[in-house]
Amino acid sequence: DGGITQSPKYLFRKEGQNVTLSCEQNLNHDAMYWYRQDPGQGLRLIYYSQIVNDFQKGDIAEGYSVSREKKESFPLTVTSAQKNPTAFYLCASSVHRAWDEQFFGPGTRLTVL
């Protein structure tokens, strides 16, 4: 079954701790993305990667870090520098072509206590 998996679905952390969110895809997609969504709002882009070993900052990259060592994996680390990390985090991927329909994972809801 092809798709994007994010784990875990719910995550709780204490303030000041770094936490890494997992995103894996078996669609053989070149590009991967991380978005953040706050209640009642649209998605905001954190980081994206068009190819392995390369990534670019999105609109709200401060306090986050990513790596892209493998095509199928794009983990996101929420660091203690992120002022308000509690949010719904969505990972997506797409084929590198003009019509790059993005496929989204189920999301991880992070709560920092």
Add this chain to the structure above:
Amino acid sequence: DAKTTQPTSMDCAEGRAANLPCNHSTISGNEYVYWYRQIHSQGPQYIIHGLKNNETNEMASLIITEDRKSSTLILPHATLRDTAVYYCIVRVASRETSGSRLTFGEGTQLTVNP
């Protein structure tokens, strides 16, 4: 990317057509209109995209005005499972911009009522 304007919310009766409008008056000639939807607490789902011709697929139809300043997403026979937030996004579609951002606004909350 051009900015879009959508109503905050809409209601539709089950079995009737749902027509969701989107204004994109500053759209440029090489920008496409994309529609995604997001069911509560799930990841968004791609629906359809188009440039200037009307488009139809198994999920919906997209009607773009001749001047391309607005468009309408049509769900021909809405069901309760179509209740979701619908996002209209305008972006250049080319291999050069591929793999770059989609800018999501706040979308339209469509509620399909029994």
